[in-house]
Amino acid sequence: MTVFHFFNCAILTFGPHAVYYSATPLSEYDTLGTSVKAALVYLGTALVKLVCLATFLKVSETDNFDPYQELLKALIGFIDVAGLYFALTQLTHRNISQNHKFQAVGLGWAFADSVLHRLAPLWVGARGLEFTWDYLLQGLEANANLVLSISLAALGSLMWLRKNKPKTLIPIIYACAGIVATMPSITSYLRRGLGWQFPKVVGFELFTSLVMAFISWQLFSACQRPSA
Amino acid sequence: MAHRKARERDMLDSVYSMLALVFILVACVELCDAATVVDVYRLIQYDISGVPFGSRLASLNHHAGSLHFSPGADLSRTVVMIPVRELNISFVTEYVSRKHPLGGMLFLLPEIFRLENGGGGKDVREKEVVKNVLLELEKLLVHAKLPYPVYFAFENDEIDAVLDDVKKNDATGQPATATTGGLVDNSVIENAGYFVSYVYPLECELYKLVIPIAEPKKVASPTITNIQGWLQGLKADGDANQLPTIAIVASYDTFGAAPALSVGSDSNGSGVVALLEVARLFSLLYSNPKTRGRYNILFGLTSGGPYNYNGTHKWLRSFDQRLRESIDYAICLNSVGSWNNELWIHVSKPPENAYIKQIFEGFTNVAEELGFKVGLKHKKINISNPRVAWEHEQFSRLRVTAATLSELSAAPELLESTGGLLDSRHFVDETSFIRSVQLVAESLARHIYGYQGKNIQIFADNSSLAVNPSYIRSWLDLLSQTPRVAPFISKNDPFIMALKKELADHTDEVIMQHEVLDGMFTFYDSTKASLNIYQVASVTFDLLLLLVLGSYLIVLFSFLVITTRGLDDLISLFRRPPSRKVEVSQEKLANDNYECVMV
Structure with a gap:
């Protein structure tokens, strides 16, 4: 494919982040600084994760699904949650409402993830003459990841920032956060343990991201009601 | 203060140059990932x-x-x-x-x-x-x-x-x-x-x-390489005269639609292998003084065969007059590997000629014993016509008696039957090929040792002088994997070196002669x-994709605006663009107030 195709794939991969920022009130309150800081935190977290993966994980020769290794990977994956916790609670921002804070953090987080994981393959691969659906699917995956990151940030802000929330909802919040945080391990299991094809995996990711977004939205509004 | 600023600027500059370097590196990555x-x-x-x-x-x-x-x-x-x-x-x-x-x-x-x-x-x-x-x-x-x-x-x-x-x-x-x-x-x-x-x-x-x-x-001045080797006969004591010579010649190069695929197993790989085997058999006989014949045998592997036997022409020209006159006759081998039950001897002198008669009778007798027929074809040479259809015609032009042994019954046109696409190993029939080698070796031996007309098998099967099928097979296999279009073989090509070495193993005084192919033909490289x-x-697909993606982003934008700010806001975005800023700031003010109340 050509530069044109690269351009298309880049729009699909990074467009939604920009649209999200400009369409929601985030742009009006100038929360770009928060997003940038979150992205920097993501970078640090990714570095720590890399070091942990390199230290604790054996290099597998085969592409098989090894439960023990995957468990370890999932545990290391929880470093993400720690990073997100840091971004949400420790970073002091200018006066910014909780509502916007988690969106800005989630957005920065997802954007950094997309840049780090998808830009280089896109640049190298999508400009080649050979056409594959892979890069378009990868773009869709980036969209799903954006939704998941914002959901996770929303759940995180419920867990750590909001003090007065209904007692009955707390286990549900934690369960949902757990599911969203283990999403990378689940997709890896689907791909390698069950041998799913890439389009099927992306479809699954899109579906679950929408479901999780809906659930966390409901939880968020449920928690907001009593306080208002 | 100014000092610090300068240092900062320096640092920024170095960062920029680093970034530029990275971008240049990334832009250079051009992977060739074809399916x-x-x-x-x-x-x-x-x-x-x-x-x-x-x-x-x-x-x-x-x-x-x-x-x-x-x-x-x-x-x-x-x-x-x-x-x-x-x-x-x-x-x-x-x-x-x-x-x-x-x-x-x-x-x-x-x-x-x-x-x-x-x-x-x-x-x-x-x-x-x-x-x-x-x-x-x-x-x-x-x-x-x-x-x-x-x-x-x-x-x-x-x-x-x-x-x-x-x-x-x-x-x-x-x-x-x-x-x-x-x-x-x-x-x-x-x-x-x-x-x-x-x-x-x-x-x-x-x-x-x-x-x-x-x-x-263009291939600049394509070279052709001829290889020759001698088996010296035994001179009788006190005989001052030069011994007569018999020449065995085969042209080894090919021409075909795809030069990199023109291996010519039959034309003329079979001739080359037959020549090598005959050389091997006679070297066994000539190594012992008791069985050394009273003829010199000259072996010639010539190039330029498809181009009117240009190599043979140059090779013969390089001989001195005495040597040329000492040649009793020459046998050229051309496509002898895939015939059914008849071989042909092509000559350009009339069949009544005594030498021709002698050669033909020698071959016919041996062929009858081996159980097949040899026919004689006479084709006059037209000196004014540049076309040389058979290798022996180059000899005949210099008044040397010569004949071509071939399975082809008629003279091929220019650039035909020269070992093209079709001439692969599959179409060579080993049993008939071995019989042609036997025919050549046996008739030669009978002529050299004077056994014409007698039923004595010199190279009988199962004797130590039998034709060796595995030797023939291995050389045929090698030739069938080596494209040999002359302009694309260099002087020191491994294949030519192998031919030279093999001939040197069986004969003496092996000489390589490098000549330039005559100017009529020009060749171009890139054969593989x-x-x-x-x-x-297609581009249409990309355009459509762009449309789809654009509408997806617009829908997403509208959806987000409606859910977070309400439908009116979206409409106001499009309705009054100039006054938008004021309105937005008012809205923001209202929102801020609301938020303050919330907190």
Whole structure:
């Protein structure tokens, strides 16, 4: 494919982040600084994760699904949650409402993830003459990841920032956060343990991201009601 | 303070240069990740006295098409993939003779023709079917001038899969344009055209065939190499006269539609192997003084055979007069590997000539014992005609008695029967080939030792002097894997070195003679290349994709605006753009107030 195709794939991969920022009130309150800081935190977290993966994980020769290794990977994956916790609670921002804070953090987080994981393959691969659906699917995956990151940030802000929330909802919040945080391990299991094809995996990711977004939205509004 | 600022600027500068470096590095990464890479062999490109022949282009960058294209379609930007198995020769004839524009041609040869694939026997019927088509095709292509690249490749699973997809695409494209009959008006035709160009590329199974290769260059002064070796006869004591000489000659180079595939197992690999085996047998006899004959034997492997035996001509010219006169007769071996029950001796002197009679009778007697026939064909030489059809004619022109032993009953035309595409190992019949070697060795030996007409087998089977089938087989295998088109073999090519070494093992005084091929022929390089097959989507697909993505982002934007700020806000965004800023800031103020209340 050509530069044109690269351009298309880049729009699909990074467009939604920009649209999200400009369409929601985030742009009006100038929360770009928060997003940038979150992205920097993501970078640090990714570095720590890399070091942990390199230290604790054996290099597998085969592409098989090894439960023990995957468990370890999932545990290391929880470093993400720690990073997100840091971004949400420790970073002091200018006066910014909780509502916007988690969106800005989630957005920065997802954007950094997309840049780090998808830009280089896109640049190298999508400009080649050979056409594959892979890069378009990868773009869709980036969209799903954006939704998941914002959901996770929303759940995180419920867990750590909001003090007065209904007692009955707390286990549900934690369960949902757990599911969203283990999403990378689940997709890896689907791909390698069950041998799913890439389009099927992306479809699954899109579906679950929408479901999780809906659930966390409901939880968020449920928690907001009593306080208002 | 100013100092610190300067340092900061320095640091920023270095960071910028680092970034620039990184970007340059990234931009340089240009991966060649084709779905399939296939070895392809280019049709020969050559000039005869400045008149161009063959394929005149080498580089290729076009979409793939099949023979199932819709009638009247424009193929000037399409590479037509043609499996030789299903080749309709009339299509190619029409395209070549009418000079229709084409993007290129890619002929797919059956897997069994692959050079490494030496094992014959299987798929005999398939071979027979392909044989005639391929003969006709090669003749057509070699004598035509094609202003586009033409390549040959071998079928394999990958290329078959590509071909299937291309065929499917062409088949689905057909009905849409089939409606463009004479009765339909122009707008319908246009619509149909639109339909084709828009719908059919969307299947994303377009293939692009790319051969990135430089323009072919002329081969500067192509060299031809002749190799000769001697077996000295035993001189009687006190005999001052020079011993008579018998020459055994075979030309080893080939010419064919695809130079990199012209191995010429039969023409003239069989002649070369027969010569080597005869040299081996006589070297055994000549190594012992008791069995050393009273003849010198001269062995000559000549080049330039397809070009009127140019190498033989130069080789003979290099002899001095005495040597030339000492040659009793010369036997040229040409295509002796795949005959049924008759071989031919071609001569240019009348059959009544005493020497010719003697040679012919010697061969006939041995052939009868071996159980087959040898025929005699007489063809006069026309000195004014530059065409030399047989190698012995070069000898005859210098008044040396010579004959050619061949399975061909008639003289071939220029550049025919010179070991082209079809002349592979499969078509050499080992048993008949061994019999021709026996015929040559036996008749020679009877002549040398004076046993004419007597039934004495010198090289009898199962004796220590028997013809060695495994020696023959191994040399035949080697020759069947070595393309030998003279302009593309260098002076020190390993193959020529191997021939020289083998001849040196059996004979003495081995000399290599390097000559320049005479000026009538000009050849162009790039005989071999790699074909990259890419699966691509068309620009139309990209445009549509851009539209889809754009509308997706717009829908997303509207959705987000409606859910977070309300529908009115979205409408106000479009309704009064100039006053938008004020309104937004008012809204923001209101929102802030609301938020303050919330907190």
